[in-house]
Amino acid sequence: MTHLKSFTAAIALIAASAVSATACEVTLRSSDTHPDGYPTVEAVKVMGAELAKATGDKLCVEVFHSAQLGQEKDTIEQTQFGVIDLNRVSLGPFNNIIEETKIPSLPYIFRSVEHMHNVMDGPIGAEILAAFEAHDLVGLAFYDGGSRSFYNKERPITKMADLEGLKFRVMQSDLFVDMVSAVGANATPMPYGEVYSSIQTGVIDGAENNWPSFESSGHYEVAGYYTLDQHLIVPEVLVMSKSSYDKLSADDQMAVRAAAKASVPVMRDLWAEREKVSEAKVRAAGVEIITDIDKTPFIEAMVPVYEKYVTTDKLKDLVTRIQATE
Numbered sequence: 638m639t640h641l642k643s644f645t646a647a648i649a650l651i652a653a654s655a656v657s658a659t660a661c662e663v664t665l666r667s668s669d670t671h672p673d674g675y676p677t678v679e680a681v682k683v684m685g686a687e688l689a690k691a692t693g694d695k696l697c698v699e700v701f702h703s704a705q706l707g708q709e710k711d712t713i714e715q716t717q718f719g720v721i722d723l724n725r726v727s728l729g730p731f732n733n734i735i736e737e738t739k740i741p742s743l744p745y746i747f748r749s750v751e752h753m754h755n756v757m758d759g760p761i762g763a764e765i766l767a768a769f770e771a772h773d774l775v776g777l778a779f780y781d782g783g784s785r786s787f788y789n790k791e792r793p794i795t796k797m798a799d800l801e802g803l804k805f806r807v808m809q810s811d812l813f814v815d816m817v818s819a820v821g822a823n824a825t826p827m828p829y830g831e832v833y834s835s836i837q838t839g840v841i842d843g844a845e846n847n848w849p850s851f852e853s854s855g856h857y858e859v860a861g862y863y864t865l866d867q868h869l870i871v872p873e874v875l876v877m878s879k880s881s882y883d884k885l886s887a888d889d890q891m892a893v894r895a896a897a898k899a900s901v902p903v904m905r906d907l908w909a910e911r912e913k914v915s916e917a918k919v920r921a922a923g924v925e926i927i928t929d930i931d932k933t934p935f936i937e938a939m940v941p942v943y944e945k946y947v948t949t950d951k952l953k954d955l956v957t958r959i960q961a962t963e
Contacts, residue, residue, distance in 0.1 A: 661689065661697035665881065667723035668712040670704040670829055672853055676911050677725045677780050677873055678702045680904030684875075687896035696889060698723065708828035710809050717773040719880035727782055728871050729808035737768040738874075739946050740955045744816050744939045745932075747870040747959075750781065754905075756962045757872050761955065766874075775882045777897035780873035781908040786865045788851060789843025790836055793927050794864035797821065797934045806832050806844040812946055816868070817845075819938045829854070836860055845869070849908070852915035857924050864927040866935055875900075 667685075669678050678700055685698025706712050706721055709730045716724040731738040740746065747753040756762060757779040766776030787794055789803055800822040807813035809826045817824035825841050835841045836859045843860050845868070851857055875897055882890060920926060947956055 660694060662695045663697070665696065665698045665722040665877075666706075667698050667700045667725070668706040668716070668721050669700060669702045669725045670709055670712075671702060671725075671850075673702045675702070675849065675853060676904050676907035679907055680780060680900040681723065681725060681875065683903045684896045684900040687899045688892055691892040691896060692889060696885075696892065704830050708830055710828070716876060716878045719878045721878065722881040723777075723875065723877050725780065725873060725875050727808060727873050729810045729813055731769075731874070732810040732812050735768050735772055736949075736952065737765045737955065739812055740952060740959065741765065742810070742812055742869070742871050743943065743946070743956070744868045745936050746956070750784070750870060752962065753870050753872060756959050759962070761958055761962070764955075769874075769876055770879060773879045775877040775879050777875045777877055777894060778901050780875060780901065780904045782871050782873045783847030783849065783908065783912060784865075784867040785845050785847055785869040785871065786863060786867055787843060787845045788856065788860040788863040788924075790860045790862070791842050793862045793925055794866070795927055795930060797938065803842045804840075806835065806841050812942070815942050815945060816939065819942050820935060832856060833859060847912070848915040848919065849911045852919050857919045857922055861923070862925050862927065863919065864930060866930055866932060868935060 665685075667681050669675070669681065671678055681698060681700050685700070689697050706715065709726050712721055712724050713726060713730060713734070715721045728738045728742050732742055741753070741757065747756065757765075762779055766779075769776035787800070787805065789805070791803060792799060794800055797820050800820050802821075802823065804823045804825055805817050806827050807817055807824045809828070814824040814826060827835065827841075832841070832844050833855055836843060836856065843862075844856065846854075846856070851863065857863070877893065882893070885893065943956075947953055
């Protein structure tokens with residue numbers, strides 16, 4: 638019933654907006670859970686401007702930010718059905734749908750953000766994007782999602798044992814549930830939009846995310862401890878409904894892909910700047926930031942997670958190639 642309500646609400650909102658979106662022949666509807674001004678939202682706007690320019694205003698993009706069309710899991714389904722044309726989503730919610738997305742979602746798979754860029758901008762990234770087509774989606778580009786770390790309202794986390802018994806929200810992915818369990822905490826999958834009130838009311842003790850999300854969501858207001866263990870560097874992905882994509886001419890398809898790629902460096906610049914602003918705001922609010930933490934026990938605790946999810950020769954090869962990338 639929840640999915641049906643989200644689906645119906647999305648159709649109604651898109652239909653209402655279509656009245657004002659008459660300048661272009663085709664207006665592609667894009668979803669994002671983040672607020673207006675967030676780097677991913679602004680990047681898709683840049684893509685839209687590039688696309689309108691390249692097609693002589695034949696194709697435009699309208700961004701529905703702030704989860705107006707639903708939370709990520711719901712919007713993925715709507716994009717597969719063609720109700721939503723474009724969607725910016727973290728790789729996490731795709732883990733139970735597209736097995737290749739599990740690998741860049743593994744904890745500590747990337748040594749740094751630069752390493753992640755080198756992997757996802759190359760043939761490995763192209764291979765993962767291509768895997769979306771078998772699931773009624775077209776992978777267009779990867780955006781930055783920063784490094785994710787634990788935050789909570791109960792106590793500072795200075796060592797892995799401090800996580801014992803705490804309840805953390807995770808994205809709706811079995812891999813992330815097992816990751817949190819591996820470090821001794823309790824994982825609670827839930828939509829992003831429910832996290833603030835759940836921390837506030839004690840349903841969960843905290844969550845894990847990057848600086849901009851921790852700040853823009855207001856989670857720092859209810860979770861006063863942020864430990865920079867940086868367990869995940871999970872890319873975001875921009876996808877298009879395959880049914881929407883297939884309706885376009887070959888030239889327009891090329892224009893969509895080119896515009897998406899052109900938005901990536903813009904997004905990365907916006908992201909780097911936003912991280913600085915968000916960190917400064919969180920620190921100024923008095924949140925206790927824990928930076929002196931030994932990551933070795935965390936990394937060692939992930940061995941069973943890798944053993945559970947990296948099971949086929951194809952996935953093992955992906956891990957090997959990622960680790961071999963400079």
